[in-house]
Amino acid sequence: MGKDGSLSFDYRLHKDGSVQILRHQRLAITLRGGAADKFVAKIENLDAQQRQLLMARATGQFKFGNERLGKEKGRR
DSSP states (O other): OOTTSOOOEEEEEOTTSOEEEEETTEEEEEEOHHHHHHHHHHHTTOOHHHHHHHHHHHHTOSOOTTHHHHHHTTOO
């Protein structure tokens, strides 16, 4: 997480309709076709924090709610 609390994701829209999602200015994933269209439609109506979470979900780089429980119970 960034110093400001953000997850440091950004995205770029391209003329061909593809979307590049970046994390820390490095390419994380490129969305094309229907996935890119859905992403653009969703992200337009979100605030900054919700945009960060949507991009994290799209890349698969986010923590699941149950990860903490496994660490606390000594599973690892």
